[in-house]
Amino acid sequence: MKNRIDLTVEARETGKHNSRTLRSNRQVPAVIYGAVAPINVTVGEKEIVKFNTRAYENALFNLKSGDKNANGIVVLVKQVDVHPLTRRPVHVDFYALDLKKAVRVWVEVKLEGKPIGLSEGGLLNVVNRQVEIEVLPTEIPEFIAADISNLALGDALHASDLKLSGSGKIMSSADLTIAVVSAQEEEVAATPAPAAAAPAAAAPAAAKAPAAKK
Template sequence: MKQRIDLAVAARETGKHNSRAIRNNRHVPGVVYGAIENANVTIDEKFIVKYNTRAFENALFNLKSDNGKLNGKVVLMKSVDVHPLTRRPVHVDLFALDMTKTVRVFVEVKLEGKPIGIAEGGLLNVVSRQIEVECLPTDIPESFTADVSNLGVGDALHVSDLTLPSTVKVMSRPEDTIAVVVVQEEEVAATPAAAAAPAAGAAAPAAGAAAPAKDAKAATPAKK
């Protein structure tokens, strides 16, 4: 069973004044929604900082609270708003789960191996690092692993190439690209074509200079 992390929360009053006071006390105002009646809560800031990382992106949190409606609820940390300057968390959204129903989440794809195309002058371009899946909360994977060793220049790894557990349903499009080996562009010295560019550019002013002459002629008063 997927490990759960205890997270202490307390009910809070709404309003800007209360939210400001909560933040001054190094706590973060938040809301719990989903398989529960919406509830306003407050959480110790240090816990939000600790768990608001990629490593805990799909972690299951077991709420601990004196409020009976909140205590024991299992949630996902869906989003954390941070201050643009201090980078301190200012608000958190917690999604309460129905453990008997599936949920959609994005799961990281970790690439392993060195593509053979690199030896051919290619470069591995990672297009997407996550895919969307649907599964029961207890079946949410921490990540998926894909081997890119056999990718040559021009070869790509698609969502359909991933091997996933039977308990997980892929929601991303099968044809979506995760990574591709592309030709590495090299800086090339001036070529004849490049050298000809200024000459072509020089012709532009000459063509542009003809326009005023035509306009001037048109502006000349007609002879009586």
Template sequence: MVQTIRIEGAAREQAGKGAARATRRAGQVPAVIYGAKQEATLLSLDPRVIIKELQKGGWRSHLYEVVVGDAAPVRTLMREIQFHPVTDQPLHVDFQRLAPGQKIRVLVPAHFLNEADAPGIKEGGTLNVVRREIEVLSDPDQVPDAFEIDVAAGTIGDTFRWSNVKDSFGTEAVLGRDFVVATVAAPTVEEEVVVAAPAPAPAAPAKKGGKK
């Protein structure tokens, strides 16, 4: 199930671009917690904490308990990270505060099981993944780490849909229909191209006569 990760930050008193630049000059990343019909909370974070979460992957599906100073932990989702266009260092982080009983909208990775056993794959076909992540509405305490789809019986032309997910963990797909997640595509046939050798150039006509 979903991980809950604790992040500690320092209070930030002023909003605006100037205050954000000052925070970055101090070696910190400006951030904000918003939502649940409450006033936004401004804070700053150690950039190493954000980079660590990025390296782990799946940060959009994790719950974060954010602690600012002596205040009570705030249950959040990390919604957006802005990056420097050249250095790729984090510039700003947005957290969404969760209200009690609120379902959250998250992207959950799709994992495909037994791909090597699928008859269509053995015949040279490929698993064409349409959605590597599936967006769902979920209870914050029931967000799965991944959805699993068993493709062991997949033959050429088969389609795997949302209904083929082994366990949806009580989530609800945002699209609201039985959408395609992956297909087994036929092998690509490459036509052999025969390049004809160029015809030999015609011989130059013999010169008549000559020196006497």
């Protein structure tokens, strides 16, 4: 089962004045939504800075709070808004999970091995580094490993070649190119991938975040 990280949040009052006061005290306004009715909370700036990194992408957080409505909710960090100049976090969106329903998230593809096509004068082009998957929250993988050692000159790895265990399904287009071994003068255009996780159809409540109350 995917490990969870305890994260302390507390109830907050809405309004611009209250939000400014919280930020001056190194607290970040946040909203919880998804499998629950929206809840306005605050979370420590230090914790958000720590967890808003690639190392904690798709991590599950178990909320601890004196507010009984928020206590015990398991969430993903869906979005962290930062100040354009100071780069300090100014608002956080938490997506509350139903652990029995699948969600859609973007996961890194980790390429392993050296393609045989390199010895044939080819060049490895990594076109897309992430794919979208649908999976139970407790089975979200840290990454998807893909062996590319058998790729010859002109061969490509596609999303359809990737393997997932458990309940996971690849939701990206089957013909999405992950990597290709091409002649060095050739170039392959990358398809940009969204930065934030998108909820599965099984969890329509998260399709759009509610307007946050500052």
